[in-house]
Amino acid sequence: MRILILIFFLNLFVSHKALALIEIDITRGNLDPLPIAVSPLHVDVKSEEYKDIKVKELGDNISKIIEKNFRNTGLFNPLKKDAFVQKPDIAHLKPRFEDWRLIKAQALVTGKLLVKGEKLKVEFRLWDLTAAKEITALAFTTTPSNWRRVAHIISDKIYERLTGEEGYFDTRIIYVAESGPKNQRIKKLAIMDQDGANTKYLTLGNELVLTPRFNPTNQMVTYMSYFRNMPRVYLLDIETGTQEIVGNFPGMTFAPRFSPDGKKIIMSFAKDGNSDIYTMELESRIVERITEHSSIDTSPSFSPDGKFIAFNSDRSGLQQIYIMRSDGSNVKRITFGKGIYGTPVWSPRGDLIAFTKMHKGRFYIGVMRTDGTGERLLTENYYQEAPSWSPNGRVLVFYRETKAGDKGEGFTAKLWSIDITGYNERRLSTKTDASDPSWSSLLTK
Amino acid sequence: MTLKTNLKNILLVIFTTLVLSACSTAKKSGDIDGDVYTGKETVEYLASGVPDRVFFATNKSSLTTKSRETLRKQATFLRKNKKLNVTIEGHADERGTREYNLALGERRANAARDYLMTYGISGKRISVISYGKEKPVNPKSSPISWSQNRRSVTVKVN
Numbered sequence: 001m002r003i004l005i006l007i008f009f010l011n012l013f014v015s016h017k018a019l020a021l022i023e024i025d026i027t028r029g030n031l032d033p034l035p036i037a038v039s040p041l042h043v044d045v046k047s048e049e050y051k052d053i054k055v056k057e058l059g060d061n062i063s064k065i066i067e068k069n070f071r072n073t074g075l076f077n078p079l080k081k082d083a084f085v086q087k088p089d090i091a092h093l094k095p096r097f098e099d100w101r102l103i104k105a106q107a108l109v110t111g112k113l114l115v116k117g118e119k120l121k122v123e124f125r126l127w128d129l130t131a132a133k134e135i136t137a138l139a140f141t142t143t144p145s146n147w148r149r150v151a152h153i154i155s156d157k158i159y160e161r162l163t164g165e166e167g168y169f170d171t172r173i174i175y176v177a178e179s180g181p182k183n184q185r186i187k188k189l190a191i192m193d194q195d196g197a198n199t200k201y202l203t204l205g206n207e208l209v210l211t212p213r214f215n216p217t218n219q220m221v222t223y224m225s226y227f228r229n230m231p232r233v234y235l236l237d238i239e240t241g242t243q244e245i246v247g248n249f250p251g252m253t254f255a256p257r258f259s260p261d262g263k264k265i266i267m268s269f270a271k272d273g274n275s276d277i278y279t280m281e282l283e284s285r286i287v288e289r290i291t292e293h294s295s296i297d298t299s300p301s302f303s304p305d306g307k308f309i310a311f312n313s314d315r316s317g318l319q320q321i322y323i324m325r326s327d328g329s330n331v332k333r334i335t336f337g338k339g340i341y342g343t344p345v346w347s348p349r350g351d352l353i354a355f356t357k358m359h360k361g362r363f364y365i366g367v368m369r370t371d372g373t374g375e376r377l378l379t380e381n382y383y384q385e386a387p388s389w390s391p392n393g394r395v396l397v398f399y400r401e402t403k404a405g406d407k408g409e410g411f412t413a414k415l416w417s418i419d420i421t422g423y424n425e426r427r428l429s430t431k432t433d434a435s436d437p438s439w440s441s442l443l444t445k
Numbered sequence: 446m447t448l449k450t451n452l453k454n455i456l457l458v459i460f461t462t463l464v465l466s467a468c469s470t471a472k473k474s475g476d477i478d479g480d481v482y483t484g485k486e487t488v489e490y491l492a493s494g495v496p497d498r499v500f501f502a503t504n505k506s507s508l509t510t511k512s513r514e515t516l517r518k519q520a521t522f523l524r525k526n527k528k529l530n531v532t533i534e535g536h537a538d539e540r541g542t543r544e545y546n547l548a549l550g551e552r553r554a555n556a557a558r559d560y561l562m563t564y565g566i567s568g569k570r571i572s573v574i575s576y577g578k579e580k581p582v583n584p585k586s587s588p589i590s591w592s593q594n595r596r597s598v599t600v601k602v603n
Contacts, residue, residue, distance in 0.1 A: 182584035208579055210543060224547075231547070231574065252551055252575055255544040268548065270575065273506070273555030275548040296548040312545060318504060319545055340504075342542035356542055385542045401539070408584030436543070 033077040034162070035104050036070060038063045040081070041111035041122070042089035048116050050144040055115050058147055059088065062122075065151035066109065066158075068195060069169045073159070074424030079105055088112070092125060097132040105129055109158060120144040124154050126161055136161045148197055153444060168390040169194060172440045173397060174212045174221055175415060177201060178433040182408035189223060191238070194439075196429035202236065211386075211436050212236075215258045218440040222246065222256040222265050233267050235282070247280045247287055255298045260306045266290070268298040277311060277328075290328040301353075302326065303346045303370070310334075310344035310353050310370075321355055323370065334372030339364075343386055346370070348441075349393035352420070356385040356398075365398050367420055378422045391441045395419055397428065399435040481509050482592035487582045491599060495522045498598040499557060503538070503591075506552040508560060516557060519599055520564035530602040533557050535575040536582075538591035543577060550575030557597040572602070 041059035049055060063081075070076035084091075085099040092110035100108050111124030123139035138157055142150060149170055156167030177190035177199075189202040189212050202221075203209055212223035221236045233246040233253040247253065249269050256267040263282060268275045277290040277300045291297040295315035302309055310323045316333065319340040324331040335341040339359030346353055350370075357364040357377065363384045366377040384400040397417045404411035413435045415428040428437075476484030482500040489497045497519075499512035508516065523529060535554030537546035554573035562568050583590035 183581050185579070210547075210579075229574065252547065254547045268544070270548055270551040273552040273559070275551065296545065296552065298548050299542070299544045312542075314504075314545075319542075342545050358541070361540075383539070403586040404584050406585050411584065411586075 033075055034106055035077045035079055036107040036109065037079045037084060037100060037103070037105040038067045038070070038109045039084060039086075039088045039091050039111070041113050041124070042087075042092055044112060044114035046116060047114055050115050050118065050120075053115075053144050053147065055144075058115070058120075059111070059113055062111075062113070062147060062151040062154070063109070065148060065195065066155050069152065069155040070159075072195075072424075072426060074419065075163065079103060095127055095129070097127070097129050100127075100129050107158075107162065109154070111154070115144050118143065120147060120150065122150050122154075124157075126158050148193065149443070152193070152195075156442070165394065166392040166442065168392050168395065168439075168442070170443045171391060172214075172218065172443070173415070173428070173437050174202075174214060174440070175399075175430070175434045175437040176209060176212065177430070178413050178435060179205075182404055182411045189221070189236070190430075190432075190434070192430065199431050202238065202241075211255065213257050213388075213438045214440045216260060216262040216441060218443060220258075220262075221438075222258060222267075224254045224256065233265065235265070247278075247285070249278075253278075255300065257301055259302050260304050266300045266302060266309065268300070277309070290326075291324075291331075292328075299343050301345045304348055304350045308346075308370075310346055312342045312344060319358075321353070321372070334368070334370070335375075336372065337375055345387055345389060347393040348389055348391055352393070354387040354389065354396055356387065365396060365418065367396075376420075376422065378418050378420065379416075379425055384416070386436055388437050388439045390417075390439055393420070395424075397437045397439055399437060401435075477589065477592055478509070478511075480588065480592055481511075482589070482595070483511060484593075487593045491519060491601065492522050495519055497600070498596045500592060501553055501595040501597070503595065504541070504549070506549065506556045508556055512557075513560060516560045517564060520561050520566055523561065523566045523570065524564075528603070530570045530572075532572045532574055532600045532602050534580075534598045534600060535573060536580060536594055536596050536598070537578045538594045539578045539581060539586070540591060541578065547575050547577035550577045553595075553597045557599065 040063045043059045047055050067078035070078050083103045092112055106129055108127040114121045119141050121141045125134050126136040128135045152170035155169040159167035171194045174191045177188045178185050180186045186205040187209050188205040189209050192199040208226040210224045212221045225234050231252040233256040234243050235246050236243045246265055251271040253267050253269050256265050264279045266279045269278050275296045275298050277297050280287045293315055295313050297313045299312040300309050308323050309326055313322050319342050320333055321335040321341045321344045322331055322333050339357050341355050341357050343356045344353045352367045353370055354367050362380055364377040365379050365387050368375040381400055387396040387398045395417050400416050402412045413433045415434045415437050418425040481502050491497050495518045496515045499515050533554040535550035537549045558571045558573055581594045583593045
């Protein structure tokens with residue numbers, strides 16, 4: 001599983017953002033996506049066969065993944081390849097800018113690759129067609145089986161160069177794969193690439209599993225399992241497959257998440273009808289009680305600096321969102337709008353809290369500032385909840401369920417994403433029904 | 446001629462269906478008090494006359510008069526069967542967030558457990574488990590099924 005990617009900069013010409021003529025403002029909904037031409041990567045004729053990879057088609061396939069990534073952002077408009085005016089290898093050396101401008105492209109991606117000695121060598125260039133110059137170039141070497149990740153890393157670099165924000169394509173999503181009738185669901189932990197490729201199942205479905213969440217290095221997952229009919233928080237090492245129970249609690253533990261430094265797990269512990277929030281330090285196993293209140297306190301989420309915790313409590317009567325210092329002091333309610341609020345999740349940028357809101361039988365995913373002001377509802381539906389942030393804090397993934405008929409027919413659970421602008425809502429492709437998504441951080445920084 | 450008769454029959458069938466469905470709706474809405482389920486559908490019995498479950502209002506874990514009556518019957522039954530242990534399963538409907546519902550199910554199960562204990566049943570004989578919204582007894586998305594799913598169920602362990 002461990003993947004080493006060697007990245008070195010090839011010929012990175014001056015690339016201050018100010019010098020580029022094209023850039024994208026992603027702080028608002030983009031109704032005019034940037035026309036971009038993604039040329040197939042030229043496959044070097046000296047390339048060798050490698051396992052079952054279709055080396056000759058690799059350049060084309062990588063460019064298609066990049067295009068799909070870009071289209072899914074809603075910020076780019078990848079142009080049709082049949083209008084392309086230059087062969088990939090020639091364009092990669094130096095494009096005829098005026099010809100590409102004729103097909104209304106504003107940016108051009110070119111590249112080439114070589115598979116040799118069990119290695120895949122890739123380089124790409126991003127061209128600003130308006131300014132008629134190269135603005136980013138990068139080359140790297142990896143194992144050929146990583147070719148999909150190569151496409152995601154190139155996408156990230158281009159996104160970063162053109163938006164000024166970190167990308168989110170070389171990432172994974174862990175979720176609960178669901179199958180079977182609604183009242184006898186089989187649930188398994190599943191992991192996939194952000195674009196739906198490479199799905200792997202991490203549990204067999206023998207017991208109910210819920211709410212998986214990555215640690216900051218994406219190697220560990222904390223989740224809830226009903227193993228032996230004891231609902232408890234578990235820790236799973238994705239690489240080795242080892243699982244262990246978290247702490248030794250005489251009752252149900254649930255709603256786990258990692259602290260931003262990855263050293264603690266924060267979760268709820270329910271006993272005698274009362275749920276409170278606890279942390280456990282993984283190395284020392286020291287357990288600390290954070291809230292002590294006769295109400296339900298759950299769904300805790302740390303701020304990225306680790307100083308605060310947002311959580312869900314019904315101490316006012318119904319579910320509302322509260323924040324407190326990480327030691328449990330200074331508890332403050334932050335939601336006062338109409339309806340009830342759950343599942344607060346602090347943005348990785350620290351500026352916003354995403355949440356689920358329930359009002360008059362409808363469910364909303366929204367964001368607000370960390371003091372509860374500036375509430376914006378992004379999407380409304382019959383049932384949806386559990387937002388999780390893209391690592392750059394621009395996109396939320398969540399799950400949505402549909403209404404069921406008499407016997408449960410018509411029921412589905414699917415993953416969806418939406419930009420925090422409220423635009424670009426789309427369904428993520430999953431092999432099965434899916435819920436409880438959690439987005440990883442960038443796999444390669 | 447035959448066409449006419451057929452049409453008549455079809456109309457008759459449609460009419461009867463309408464009347465029947467109207468009846469069943471009327472009966473179902475009678476099975477809810479506030480939004481607590483009061484009917485007998487889905488209910489099973491620990492022994493003759495001892496229902497295994499009680500129902501709750503949305504987001505609530507307080508026991509209704511009828512729930513307390515059911516639980517007193519369960520307490521009597523458990524006093525007579527001293528060797529019997531039970532698990533109380535707490536459940537929520539699908540109209541809430543998953544994590545909150547887990548806590549809510551636990552609170553409901555404990556409300557039932559506490560009541561049994563006030564009638565002399567030892568806490569040692571009663572374990573609780575919450576399934577949140579994970580195990581609906583009625584999979585339909587409708588107020589009636591949600592009310593049937595907001596429940597705590599007393600299950601024999603041995």
